[in-house]
Amino acid sequence: MHKPVPQPTAHTRPFWEACNQQKLQFQACKRCHTVQLIPRTVCTQCHAPDLEWKESAGKGVVLSHTTVYRAPTPAFKADVPYVIALIDMDEGFRLMTNVRGAPPSAVAIGQRVRIGFEARGETLLPVAHLEPQ
Numbered sequence: 001m002h003k004p005v006p007q008p009t010a011h012t013r014p015f016w017e018a019c020n021q022q023k024l025q026f027q028a029c030k031r032c033h034t035v036q037l038i039p040r041t042v043c044t045q046c047h048a049p050d051l052e053w054k055e056s057a058g059k060g061v062v063l064s065h066t067t068v069y070r071a072p073t074p075a076f077k078a079d080v081p082y083v084i085a086l087i088d089m090d091e092g093f094r095l096m097t098n099v100r101g102a103p104p105s106a107v108a109i110g111q112r113v114r115i116g117f118e119a120r121g122e123t124l125l126p127v128a129h130l131e132p133q
């Protein structure tokens with residue numbers, strides 16, 4: 001069994017194409033300047049369809065995190081325990097991703113992270129790495 005891979009749609013394809021170039025993008029509303037991720041066809045605040053893609057600097061802070069000890073499928077068995085975190089990115093959008101390169105006990109709310117990318121099949125997925133304290 002393999003891990004699931006992204007299945008890009010018309011409105012998520014730009015996000016995944018950017019990931020494959022190791023760039024994290026988010027959407028910004030041209031009308032009310034709300035920023036958002038996951039990709040949508042309209043602004044979550046004013047519902048305008050006038051969205052543009054912007055590139056994130058890839059830095060943020062841990063808002064919340066949890067550690068997975070029981071693999072959801074056999075494909076994740078070698079990964080446990082692993083950390084899933086909500087990251088508040090400096091540009092104002094929120095990203096849910098894995099924290100890599102650190103034991104679960106090292107992850108804490110408020111820690112600075114930077115986004116990197118790791119391969120999953122033919123796609124690169126954004127993951128968070130803890131910044132040195």
Ligand SMILES: [Zn+2]
Nearest residue numbers: 029032043046
């Ligand atoms: Zn808007």
